Amino acid sequence: MRHKEQVDVPDQPPAGDRRIEILDAAARAFMRQGFAATSLDRVSDEIGSTKGAIYYYYRSKSDLFFGVHRRGMELTEAAIRPPFEKHAGARDRLHAMAFAHTLLVMDQLPYLRVIAQGLELHLLERTNESERANLAEVAALREANENLYIRAIKEGVSSGELRPVDAKLIAKPVLGALNWTSRWYQPRPGETAAARKRLATSIADFVVAGLVKS
Template identity: 50%
Template sequence: MAAGTRTRARAGSAERDGAPHGADENRAEVLRAAAIAFMAHGYAATSIDTVADALGATKGRVYYYYRSKTDLFFDIHRQAMTMNLSVMRPLASSARPPRDRLVAMARAHATLVMDHLPTQRVLNQGVELHLSGRTTAPQRDVLDELMAMRSQFERLYVDVLAEGVASGDFRVLDPRLGAKSVLGALNWMTVWYSPRPDESPETRDRIADELATFVLHAVQAAL
């Protein structure tokens, strides 16, 4: 085989395996496929083979970016938390009254779950993995980092609830417990929500509005 032909063959193989051309998008495709696999099978039952099947590629394409399913799982968790924080921080820190901020946060939270269901479900699996203790010391270090991100996210709700209590808008004995209740209701969407093939944006808006209203009614003071 001529040198030029060998080079083209290697380049074609590299592109099919996700490198180097379009590396970011190829990595994102691997993460999306892995999130779908974890959502369908759970962490324990998912393997690199499972991810490759969901991706419609060979294991080599997955291994090019990730050495293990645990690395994949952690990266999905990290990217999802980064996305969630980037959406929620501006809403929590706005100059609007606590009541309006809480509604906006709950609505955005519900929308994140509906728009990114596989990755949001992986977040909940990450909590289960953390609580189970079935991890190595290095894995626990990474999980501790990811749980710290979750704590930052939860703190946004705690602070808004505390401000609402101080202003008389909310009736919550302990904003920390109140935040856990709110997050429990919103995160439970990852269990019961399943998009229909004909689901419209208007339907998703209605679901988000209903949940935001439920959250507000759960914490607001009697008029």
């Protein structure tokens, strides 16, 4: 079932596109049914394919689950790193990060809802060595994203722009305010991009107001 080595064989569809199509379908399935109730048949049905197409990239359901988590973490990094790099002041930087993060939750709801649920729950009591390595990798990606917030908060405290908070601790409710969006947000029919941006702005305003000196 391990065909990863064959990804570059000719006559295959473009590897990235097909893999992401599978991950997208898997994210939707895991979001709706959870890990235990999701079958690979269901995922492959959704993309009009067979289980073989999934096994081409992922050797098991838990491997696919890790793929969804990994992509969710990578999408998060791709959203928050540019504003982290770009903005100098703590207020603008954190606002831009929180805004991009919240928009991402709405745009990529299945991934963000699945990663907000966490994966330890589903695997904790029956992991094998490869799963433990995957768990550690996903945890490291999550931590790296969190560290961008911690660094942004720390620098704002140092510069005096933010209240003298414990950056590592306060990053937790900051991330809670943002990630909780995955728990309650439901796209409305006909919802405009402008409406999503207003929502993301309100949440970013709240987070920044919670940190700045009054």
